[in-house]
Amino acid sequence: MAFNLRLDISYPEFTLDVDLVLPAHGITAIFGPSGSGKTSLLRAIAGLHKKTLYKKGQIQFHDQIWQSDTTFLPTYKRPIGYVFQDSSLFAHLTIQQNLDYGQKRIDNPLTPHERDHIIDLLDIAHLLARYPDKLSGGERQRVAIARALLLRPQLLLMDEPMASLDFARKSEILRFLERLKSTLKIPLLYVSHNVEEVTRLADHLIILDQGKVQQQGPIQEVMANHKILNSMSDEPFTLLFGTVMTARTEHNLTEVDLGDALIRMPHHEVKKHAEIRLHLYARDVSITLSRPKKTSVLNIFECQIETIETPTENGQCLIHLRLKDTRIQARVSAYSCAELTLQPGTKVYAQIKAVSIVQ
């Protein structure tokens, strides 16, 4: 099931022209460079822009018109939950009062049981009596997420909720978001310019540039395009999706089925049959023309070269390989490229030195 969100808003400086088809649940990441209109898009959906800011606008959510030439549904009447970038807790209210603030204002407040469930999910029960200035940045964002969930929203919006947090706090929030993802029955729009977060969380990806959608679709599809992937990150990589076949072999390895290949890696705490995502960096893939024997490398796959990019200034070539239906990339020196007379179509063996689990 999916729903449509159409926006066509002109600001004096730029135009947001977006026609989105979003899955009815799961996380949709909105990715783009700063100034691409990510936050503007989210604020427009929430109705937070002043009416004087845009020339014309059209927003439709399912069959509800939120904005048109004749109507403008104010923010407080839109069935959304919004998590801001920085701490958004009210300083003069306790955590409990912050959580209650929105609760008291909706027609069908959550039952105590549902409320406890959300408070448990985000692990904030021990904070309820405190004031926001006594909380860490990560705790404050967890409360803000809980406060948004308690509104029984039909659409959850998060504007880089981890931007102001340090690495440790970030992974803490990421863990909670992953937990949330499996229970959430509504769509979540998640603005981010962090590839790590996007590849870890998103089911659906929208790439925004200068107020326009460059690409949108399920993350597997969008990420399969190396050009898009490499524009997102300085270090070329491939995002692989797999299922855990064996959580721990007798040699303490974890085996993951990628569909087209079985990959083995040092043991990770994962469950059998779990769906996981892997990062495979191009720098960790090397190429040989014959199948290497007597090697310590665990994962060697027969591939075909699709394309070879022109060498960069530091003498490196990015090679796009095809492993049955899976595409991966390898980075080798331009020297080796010439020495091995690599060309599109050449059959090679890719040696994978390292791969990391993102989820």
Added chain:
Amino acid sequence: MSLSESDFVAFWPAFWLTFRIASVTTLLLLIIGTPIALWLARTNSRWKGPIGAIVALPLVLPPTVLGFYLLMAMGPNGPIGQITMALGLGTLTFTFWGLVIASVFYSLPFVVQPIQNAIEALGERPSEIAATLRAGPWDSFFTITLPLARPGFITAAILGFAHTVGEFGVVLMVGGNIPGISRVISVQIYDHVEAMEYSQAHWLSGTMVIFSFVVLTMVYTFNRRRKASGGAYGL
């Protein structure tokens, strides 16, 4: 420099009158000043400059100038006078309410500016957050903006009250020097000096100095404590 009991009796009406005018004025100013401050803090209108300047005028104008125009406006031929006469209220000049209206104009910047500063320092974020939590504009003003900007409102009230207590020129122009109606403390001090009753003038003036000092100390310690406790939203 000794005072008799009759002197205290003579002082009492001026104290009581001053207190009444200042209290009523402060109350009215909080009601009138808040929407003005809110508008000035939030608007991008090109009228922001001129309106802000009008509010600030009493800061720089000689009180006699302000008093003169108010006297003209409230007089039988002035616009305010015409309205009050048409309503059967007579003219407001030389009355308690005439003085209150004059004081409202005179002390307006002292109330508007602290509130405006507090709301500007808050920014729009708290109201936006409240809106995403289903609070309408009025709801969010009373439950979020007002409590978060409370130090600004308290400073505004104290300054508005104290400044009204200290007025002289405007009172003399609009209210004259009528015991119980317009003879406030500052006017009475002037009377005593005119009559060369320096000891009475000393007592009243000293009281005013102490009062002003106490009030300002309250404002400054209060504001410093707020800063030290480091409230959120840059207050």
